[in-house]
Amino acid sequence: MSGTQSKPQIIGAPFSTYVRVCRIVAEEKGIAYDLVPARPHSAAVDAVHPFGRIPILRHGALELYESRAIVGYLEATFPEPRLIPADPVAAARVEQWVSLVNTTLDPILVRRYVLAYMMPPEGGPDRDKIAAVLPQVEKALGLIAAAVAENGHLVGDGFTYADANLVPILDYVARTPEGGAIIEASGALKAAMAGWAARPSVAATRP
Numbered sequence: 001m002s003g004t005q006s007k008p009q010i011i012g013a014p015f016s017t018y019v020r021v022c023r024i025v026a027e028e029k030g031i032a033y034d035l036v037p038a039r040p041h042s043a044a045v046d047a048v049h050p051f052g053r054i055p056i057l058r059h060g061a062l063e064l065y066e067s068r069a070i071v072g073y074l075e076a077t078f079p080e081p082r083l084i085p086a087d088p089v090a091a092a093r094v095e096q097w098v099s100l101v102n103t104t105l106d107p108i109l110v111r112r113y114v115l116a117y118m119m120p121p122e123g124g125p126d127r128d129k130i131a132a133v134l135p136q137v138e139k140a141l142g143l144i145a146a147a148v149a150e151n152g153h154l155v156g157d158g159f160t161y162a163d164a165n166l167v168p169i170l171d172y173v174a175r176t177p178e179g180g181a182i183i184e185a186s187g188a189l190k191a192a193m194a195g196w197a198a199r200p201s202v203a204a205t206r207p
């Protein structure tokens with residue numbers, strides 16, 4: 001029983017990239033939901049996610065963790081507008097991007113790069129860590145820039161879950177010196193980010 005009559009709750013901190021992904025998806029679909037602030041490893045989160053991570057979705061009797069599962073549930077329960085295309089090839093491309101981001105680009109761009117600035121050891125940014133990861137940051141941003149060059153979206157010619165899943169990460173990368181400079185110098189990436197930033201779902205969820 002999913003309790004689809006009740007209002008969904010997205011549980012997690014507004015600063016979290018994966019919480020923001022779920023919120024962007026909910027906003028795009030016009031879902032009336034509540035954001036329930038909770039930090040990773042807080043008691044409320046530990047009670048649901050076995051590793052204390054956010055986001056969590058609560059909808060009636062349903063408690064769900066992992067952003068991919070949450071987005072899949074929202075897509076199935078609130079089908080319009082689609083954020084995963086019906087076309088099998090386009091849908092597979094969306095999944096390809098989501099998987100690449102979640103398994104490879106997020107560890108490079110957020111966990112190793114952005115957090116070296118935002119959560120540095122005592123004495124300021126971790127320069128060794130930043131220098132070591134920078135070639136991969138350049139590669140990741142180059143790959144994304146090439147993908148959005150045609151029309152400002154990762155897949156097809158409209159906004160999909162692939163874009164929603166990347167926006168929160170790029171917004172943090174844009175605030176860093178090297179990442180910001182790469183984005184600034186890349187016409188395609190800068191233009192795509194401006195297009196995404198203009199969407200009400202993206203503006204409403206900015207941390």
Ligand SMILES: N[C@@H](CCC(=O)N[C@@H](CS)C(=O)NCC(=O)O)C(=O)O
Nearest residue numbers: 016017018040053054055066067068
């Ligand atoms: N695979 C998870 C990742 C969630 C995740 O790593 N969330 C971060 C915040 S953006 C977190 O809770 N970090 C705490 C930790 O990893 O211990 C998902 O897609 O939901």
